[in-house]
Amino acid sequence: MKNNSLWSDALYRLxxxxxxxxxxxxxxxxxxxxxxxxxxxPYSYSFQDLxxxxxxxxxxxLLGTDILGRDLLSRILxxxxxxxxxxxxxxxxxxxxxxxxxxxxxxxxxxxxxIMMRIVDVLYGLPFIIFIILxxxxxxxxLWLLFGAIGxxxxxxxxxxxxxxxxxxxxxxxxxxxxxxxxSNLSMFRRHLLPNILGPIAVYATLTIPQVMLLExxxxxxxxxxxxxxxxxGTLIKDGVESMEEYSWLLIYPGITFTITLFALNFFGxxxxxxxxxxxxxx
Amino acid sequence: MITxxxxxxxxxxPVLFAVASITFFLIKIAxxxxxxxxxxxxxxxxxxxxxxxxxxxxxxxQYVDYMSGLVQGDLGPSFRFPGRSVTEMIATxxxxxxxxxxxxxxxxxxxxxxxxxxxxxxxxxxxDFIPMAIAMIGICVPTFLMGPLLVLIFGINLELxxxxxxxxxxxxxxxxxLTLGFAYAAYIARLSRGGMLEVLNQDFIRTARAKGLTERxxxxxxxxxGGLIPVVSxxxxxxxxxxxxxxxxxxxxxxxxxxxxxxEAAFNRDYTMILGTTIFFSAMIVFFxxxxxxxxxWLNPRSRDT
Numbered sequence: 001m002k003n004n005s006l007w008s009d010a011l012y013r014l015x016x017x018x019x020x021x022x023x024x025x026x027x028x029x030x031x032x033x034x035x036x037x038x039x040x041x042p043y044s045y046s047f048q049d050l051x052x053x054x055x056x057x058x059x060x061x062l063l064g065t066d067i068l069g070r071d072l073l074s075r076i077l078x079x080x081x082x083x084x085x086x087x088x089x090x091x092x093x094x095x096x097x098x099x100x101x102x103x104x105x106x107x108x109x110x111x112x113x114x115i116m117m118r119i120v121d122v123l124y125g126l127p128f129i130i131f132i133i134l135x136x137x138x139x140x141x142x143l144w145l146l147f148g149a150i151g152x153x154x155x156x157x158x159x160x161x162x163x164x165x166x167x168x169x170x171x172x173x174x175x176x177x178x179x180x181x182x183x184s185n186l187s188m189f190r191r192h193l194l195p196n197i198l199g200p201i202a203v204y205a206t207l208t209i210p211q212v213m214l215l216e217x218x219x220x221x222x223x224x225x226x227x228x229x230x231x232x233x234g235t236l237i238k239d240g241v242e243s244m245e246e247y248s249w250l251l252i253y254p255g256i257t258f259t260i261t262l263f264a265l266n267f268f269g270x271x272x273x274x275x276x277x278x279x280x281x282x283x
Numbered sequence: 284m285i286t287x288x289x290x291x292x293x294x295x296x297p298v299l300f301a302v303a304s305i306t307f308f309l310i311k312i313a314x315x316x317x318x319x320x321x322x323x324x325x326x327x328x329x330x331x332x333x334x335x336x337x338x339x340x341x342x343x344x345q346y347v348d349y350m351s352g353l354v355q356g357d358l359g360p361s362f363r364f365p366g367r368s369v370t371e372m373i374a375t376x377x378x379x380x381x382x383x384x385x386x387x388x389x390x391x392x393x394x395x396x397x398x399x400x401x402x403x404x405x406x407x408x409x410x411d412f413i414p415m416a417i418a419m420i421g422i423c424v425p426t427f428l429m430g431p432l433l434v435l436i437f438g439i440n441l442e443l444x445x446x447x448x449x450x451x452x453x454x455x456x457x458x459x460x461l462t463l464g465f466a467y468a469a470y471i472a473r474l475s476r477g478g479m480l481e482v483l484n485q486d487f488i489r490t491a492r493a494k495g496l497t498e499r500x501x502x503x504x505x506x507x508x509g510g511l512i513p514v515v516s517x518x519x520x521x522x523x524x525x526x527x528x529x530x531x532x533x534x535x536x537x538x539x540x541x542x543x544x545x546x547e548a549a550f551n552r553d554y555t556m557i558l559g560t561t562i563f564f565s566a567m568i569v570f571f572x573x574x575x576x577x578x579x580x581w582l583n584p585r586s587r588d589t
Contacts, residue, residue, distance in 0.1 A: 122298050125298070125568065125569050125572045126298075126302065126565055126568065126569075127523050127526060127527075127561075127564045127565055127568045128523075129523070129526070129527040129530075130526075130545075130560075130561050130564055130565075131561075133545075133546075133549050134306065134309065134310075134549075134557065134561060135309075136549075137313070137549045137552065137557065138309055138310065138312070138313040139313075210423075214425050217425055217427065218425065218426075218427060218527065218531065221427040221531060222530060222531070222534065222546055223550070224546075224549060234427075237427060237428055237431075238427075240431070241427075241431045241535070244431055244434075244435055244439075245439055248435060251431055251432075251435065255424075255428045255431075255432065258425070258428065259423055259424050259428065262423040262424075262425075263419070263423045266419070266422070266423060
């Protein structure tokens with residue numbers, strides 16, 4: 001093993017986990033499709049062929065069209081942009097809040113720690129889904145608010161994980177010697193603590209993304225998330241449900257896409273966890 | 284244990300108070316009043332309405348007013364449904380939602396524990412892989428997709444079960460309960476498998492087997508008590524999830540429960556209804572979390588003395 005053995009070791013273990021590699025491959029393909037949607041989508045997501053109406057899959061429209069004659073494949077591709085964007089951005093928000101909160105609480109310890117973690121405990125016990133709905137109702141349904149609201153809910157577990165890791169690290173010699181050299185708190189966090197907890201953070205972030213996407217889908221399904229003409233997979237499923245009796249493909253294809261993505265994310269996240277921490281791979 | 288119980292209750296009261304206050308003021312800063320929606324109302328009518336609902340008082344007075352009502356269990360009138368109070372609407376919707384959640388959790392417990400324990404006992408065999416694959420499906424297919432798919436298969440294609448309603452047609456409670464319970468069955472299966480595997484490796488199980496107890500005694504009497512603690516701890520947070528699930532399920536199956544009332548209130552900007560149900564939901568969830576923590580504590584003898 002060369003330097004950086006934790007990561008190269010983990011990469012090796014990950015590459016031998018078939019389910020995780022398949023998940024990772026599917027994810028990369030999805031991200032590429034989402035980024036390239038304007039170029040690879042056969043039609044524009046809002047192009048309507050009203051004469052056509054809802055038509056089943058055919059050679060012109062591989063996955064059929066919706067009631068307004070819009071190509072379903074194109075809408076799924078464009079929907080991937082929104083769904084994945086929400087997944088990644090909201091997770092990033094959760095990550096930033098959670099990591100900062102956890103590092104400060106864990107490193108400071110004492111009363112600061114107990115107050116900060118008590119706040120987390122209290123927030124854990126509240127029905128956050130309701131507060132997201134409340135925020136969406138009060139401030140209007142806009143995309144950035146959605147990112148913020150979901151991120152603001154999902155950081156709690158991250159804070160707990162990071163705090164636990166930092167408490168484990170803070171009495172180790174390298175931290176003590178950095179303290180002795182008079183390193184400031186900020187560079188202690190950035191240079192010494194953060195690099196050592198990247199593993200668990202990466203694992204938990206990967207497992208947060210599917211939860212966030214589920215939450216977005218849930219809100220959009222209720223009509224409280226993404227608003228038309230923009231569409232995410234959640235809104236496509238919602239539209240599909242409304243016309244599933246006659247046009248079942250409008251529900252089935254977006255549903256399959258969404259489910260495959262969640263599978264891929266979960267498999268990849270589980271694989272990453274096993275790769276970075278071989279001890280847990282039994283359960 | 285009784286001390287812990289009272290400590291937690293005493294902690295819960297200021298939390299709920301804070302939730303009620305924050306929600307109240309959040310709604311006060313919401314743009315637009317409740318009556319300026321669809322059609323313009325004449326100034327005189329608006330003035331009378333504001334007077335009737337006490338909206339022309341200062342925010343602070345309204346807050347004190349609301350909070351003193353809250354203590355007595357009065358959540359104020361609904362803005363959208365004149366003549367009905369929020370408390371009344373919660374009282375109509377709650378039994379329906381409770382029944383739905385009860386069936387769902389019952390189903391989830393039976394299915395989840397059965398499959399999880401089976402998988403743990405038959406580790407690395409077919410009977411382990413298949414239930415765990417089903418559990419993975421349950422976790423990855425969201426409720427809002429599972430429900431419509433079940434309707435499509437059993438309601439529309441096979442015409443076996445009614446596609447909507449609650450208590451009007453025979454069998455119309457099956458699909459909603461199944462939809463809501465399935466994801467929880469999946470989580471419970473995974474948790475009970477993990478918990479059982481951990482316990483089954485311990486010495487006291489080996490002792491129980493060594494002294495010649497039947498496998499049934501070992502599993503039911505000795506292993507399950509410890510192995511299912513994770514499931515019990517999961518039940519409290521699961522109630523919060525069930526609530527969110529009930530929003531979706533009640534919307535899909537058009538069930539007149541609290542979840543659907545809440546979603547409708549969110550759409551109609553029925554602020555008093557939103558405020559009242561938010562406080563009510565929070566109180567319920569805090570209560571169930573407390574209950575499940577206590578149950579887990581009681582099941583785990585090691586933490587009983589502390």
